[in-house]
Amino acid sequence: DWTPDQFIEATVAELQQKIGNDKVVLGLSGGVDSSVAAMLIHQAIGKNLYCIFVDNGLLRKDEFESVLDSYKHMGLNVKGVDAKDRFYAALAGISDPELKRKAIGRVFIEVFDDEAHQVEDVKWLAQGTIYPDVIESISVKGPSATIKSHHNVGGLPDFMKLKVVEPLNTLFKDEVRLVGRTLKIDENIIGRHPFPGPGLAIRILGDITAEKVQVLQQVDHIFISNLKKTGLYDEVWQAGAILTPVQSVGVMGDERTYENVVALRAVTSVDGMTADWCRLPYEFLADVSNEIINKVKGVNRVVYDISSKPPATIEWE
Numbered sequence: 001d002w003t004p005d006q007f008i009e010a011t012v013a014e015l016q017q018k019i020g021n022d023k024v025v026l027g028l029s030g031g032v033d034s035s036v037a038a039m040l041i042h043q044a045i046g047k048n049l050y051c052i053f054v055d056n057g058l059l060r061k062d063e064f065e066s067v068l069d070s071y072k073h074m075g076l077n078v079k080g081v082d083a084k085d086r087f088y089a090a091l092a093g094i095s096d097p098e099l100k101r102k103a104i105g106r107v108f109i110e111v112f113d114d115e116a117h118q119v120e121d122v123k124w125l126a127q128g129t130i131y132p133d134v135i136e137s138i139s140v141k142g143p144s145a146t147i148k149s150h151h152n153v154g155g156l157p158d159f160m161k162l163k164v165v166e167p168l169n170t171l172f173k174d175e176v177r178l179v180g181r182t183l184k185i186d187e188n189i190i191g192r193h194p195f196p197g198p199g200l201a202i203r204i205l206g207d208i209t210a211e212k213v214q215v216l217q218q219v220d221h222i223f224i225s226n227l228k229k230t231g232l233y234d235e236v237w238q239a240g241a242i243l244t245p246v247q248s249v250g251v252m253g254d255e256r257t258y259e260n261v262v263a264l265r266a267v268t269s270v271d272g273m274t275a276d277w278c279r280l281p282y283e284f285l286a287d288v289s290n291e292i293i294n295k296v297k298g299v300n301r302v303v304y305d306i307s308s309k310p311p312a313t314i315e316w317e
Ligand code: XMP
Pocket: 101, 141, 142, 143, 194, 195, 196, 197, 198, 238, 272, 273, 309, 312, 313, 314, 315, 316, 317
């Protein structure tokens, strides 16, 4: 029978054999798969694994700093790259969801290629591809798919000519988590909800600005930290907030306000293919709504998304 310990032992030996003294680059996303892939390869080759963690300016509040910190504590050789402005510049004025995804994918490739070039004589590109990604290779989702759809734009970036190593490509998600826990990776990383590669860009309807990102980060942070505080986080498969361009009238003291509506979304699911909205307790929703409206400037109304997938998707874009 499959056990995480056996898998780790066999895979580390195999990686050492395959990679030898070569250098490897890997893009960390903060998610489970890339983190577990990195720790496995780190066990095999140590400092010859060069991890790159890009801040695209579309992550959750404080996420870049806190996750980078966890990676450093795990002993990984990781470089954090602040590329926020490059992403915001590429996204300026774009409202179409697919064009946002394309812009983000393109800039990610540029930034990653720049960084990979700084690793002298690198031979391998490591990826956290898991088995469902392999069988679903025609998927239009996920960072690897984003990379694929850019294959033919002006030739391959150099890092894509590297030999590829994908140590998790026979595993399902729950097995990846078991391996991660056995490798003592922070529960904060292993137990985290899925988060889309394009990040908050597809939760801001309309065009993206740094200011809108900041508003949504505050809203999202209130929602997620309350889920954690009340123990509901682990019962939810994925949760997040959406900043809509709809403005509505409100009152604040004697003043009339005209500000944005945000939507909260929380779903249960097994694999994201189908999903149902979570029956979160009314009291919980009341507290989160009050906190958001009291604390976040520019938001005066909160709604809860009660649509299941299908037909509604989990993300709004
Ligand atoms: P939907 O919205 O299609 O989402 O019901 C299903 C799952 O996929 C995630 N998602 C993405 N992940 N790049 C990603 O890496 C994307 O462009 C993307 N779009 C959606 C979504 O967060 C959910 O977990």
